[in-house]
Amino acid sequence: MSHSFDDISQQLRRRHRKSARLKWISMGALGLAGLFLVLFFADMLNKGLPAFQQAYINTEVNYTEEAATDARQAIAEDLVPIVSRTEIREIPKEIRNDEDLIGTSEQKWLLVNGEVDQYLKGNRNKLNEEEREAIDERVESGQVELAFNRTFFTQGDSKTSERAGILAAVVGTVMTMIVTLAISFPIGVMTAVYLEEFAPDNRLTQAIEININNLAAIPSILFGLLGLAIFINFFGVPRSSPLAGGMTLALMTLPVIIISTRAALRSVPDSIRHAAFGVGCSRWQVVRDHVLPLAMPGIMTGSIIGLAQAMGETAPLIIVGMVAFIPDVGASFTEAATVMPAQIFTWSGEPEHAFVEKTAGGILVLLAVLISLNAFAVLLRKKFERRW
Amino acid sequence: MNRILKTTVLAAAVMSVAGVAQARDQIRIVGSSTVYPFASYVTEEFGAVSDYPTPVIESTGSGGGLRLFCNGIGDGTPDITNASRRMKPSEFERCEENGVTDITEAKIGSDGIVMGQSNENDELDLTLEQIFLAVAAQVPEDGELVDNPYENWSDIDSSLPDREISIYGPPTTSGTRDAFEELVMEAASSEMDEYEEAYTDIRDDGAYIDAGENDNLIVQRLQEDTGAFGIFGYSFLAENTDALNAASIEGVAPEPEDISSGDYPVARSLWFYVKNQHADEVPPMYEYTEMFMEEQMIGEDGYLKDIGLIVLPEEEREEWRQKMADRTQLELSDLE
DSSP states (O other): OOOOHHHHHHHHHHHHHHHHHHHHHHHHHHHHHHHHHHHHHHHHHHHHGGGGEEEEEEEEEEOOTGGGTOGGGGSOGGGTTTBOHHHHTTHHHHHHHOGGGTTOEEEEEEEBOHHHHHHHTTOOOOOOHHHHHHHHHHHHTTSEEEEEOHHHHHOOOOSSGGGOOSHHHHHHHHHHHHHHHHHHHHHHHHHHHIIIIIOOOSHHHHHHHHHHHHHTTSOHHHHHHHHIIIIIIITOOOTTOHHHHHHHHHHHHHHHHHHHHHHHHHTSOHHHHHHHHHTTOOHHHIIIIIIHHHHHHHHHHHHHHHHHHHHTOOHHHHHTTOSEEOOSOOOSTTSOOOOHHHHHHHHHTOSSTTHHHHHHHHHHHHHHHHHHHHHHHHHHHHHHOOOO | OHHHHHHHHHHHHHHHHHTOOSSOSSOEEEEOTTTHHHHHHHHHHHHHHSSSOOOEEEOOOHHHHHHHHTTOSSTTSOSEEEESSOOOHHHHHHHHHTTOOOEEEEEEEEEEEEEEEETTSOOOEEOHHHHHHHHBSEEEETTEEEEOOOOBHHHHOTTSOSOBOOEEEOOTTOHHHHHHIIIIIIHHHTTOTTOSSOOOOBOOSSSEEEOOSOHHHHHHHHHHSTTOEEEEEHHHHHHTTTTEEEOEETTBOOOHHHHHHTOSSSEEEEEEEEEGGGTTTSTTHHHHHHHHHSHHHHSTTOHHHHTTOBOOOHHHHHHHHHHHHHTOOOOHHHHO
């Protein structure tokens, strides 16, 4: 058998062509993925950024006798169709609680209603020609203007689009995550420490290991059903509460924390353990003083990623009743609350057009939180990671 | 430090579970996703105007809501459930068995289900039978039932446009689907001799497309896919009149008056049910229900009309308001 020089050089060219082709295809795949990402972000920013702006109107609010029964009397009659109803509906209650208010008046920036707001942003709205002209005049005189939307960050959900904000959902998310972390972090780390440092290598521990790996891949809605059956129906944890939601999500986060903690523990070289044993440390001392501190950056990274995953979860929370309408910002772990992805889901189903930008705005806030969490995890790893 | 914080939080959480009080200021409401936008509007208003906290309202579907409602009395069961259909006698019996014996019923308005399409199409008139033939899994042909052969609307009736049959509709879990099956499919199939009983199977060869619970999604799809129809609630049509129009059914267009009077054939009533046995335990309950029944909510110039509720005629509103004020007890005979 002999190959001529030509044969060999031809074969070589063919192989090089194949390599080049693979490289181009891989680059194409990367480019396509990047394109999707850019398109997604561009669409979200385009739709969501207007949500951070809101039209306000500068007017005088008069706390008169009449306003105590009919809130509309508190503002000039021609402003009633422009000002958001949510701004004035509480006036009778305020007067009832504080009689001294009667006779006073106040110059304020009030929310305008959703239709006017949408008109000023150039979106679809139901105003007629006459109303549009009246608004244009007020904009020219500076009485109405678009400004930063404080309400979006200081209020809970509302059925009136101009009043709807994400604060209740943010607070709900924080409370839920506190419960999740308080339960899954200690249990997860302890389980991993036992499995990695103490447990004998036998059939039982192998079976447990396989099951933990499988648990991490289970569809999250099943954890919701488990949470409903055990926490709510059996233990009587209040439905829709951050406690119920947090416990359910803790079940989901546990396997992630166990797996990442075990990986972190395993990456601590045995020489450290041997040295500690050599100077007479007990197992407890070895784990507490040497292995755990060295593994901590890895454990934290894994936990933060598990938490970020739990934060974006809606399916199990539908089952435990956290996809609810929550206008008041929650104050306790047992009161009904909602979380950010659930809030986005609720807004996406509203018929009013103004909620489209709220939905996209909510997505932007959630994305910002998730990206900063993940960036924090990367930072932790970069700063504290040790290589041996 | 971290550990102390976490222990405190956990302890506080456990203690607050143990301390759930007997009397509750917060009303718990479940039920229909169709009534949900209206009811949550009222709950928000109630939370803002009264001295009580905003009631918690969950959208569980009419059937799911009535199941939770009839689970019994006391903590852990809802005080009020919303429904986009009337309570069934079987559900009433289940309530009785579980000790829920004193219920008051209220009708708040109506909702129409529309066959919407993109504005680019001419307005159209369909009969119930034509809609049935477009969506049924099996249709009669020469006295026998065969798999639905119709691909274009013009195959069903030559007067209809030559457009491919493509319908975006709600999935089986939705109350809108239940109502569509009952008001269109059962009504049409009972008129045809070939079916021995009411027929509600929907074809799965791709002409009927499950579009998920989100009606907004159907509205968006119709703007892209201009040849298709969508099945959704009237409020979504009212909000999108610049992009969509709706077919008239049996010659009646889905206008508020005709939906309310029942002339439009695919209309249903919206209800809520109150558990009177919770009145002592949940003091603000009747304040909420009375606010719901007020003219400023469900009336001719009410707020709920602005967000798509179809109001009842005046006498009927008066009648149901009175029943709520008297706490009239619901009887099995009312439902049959």
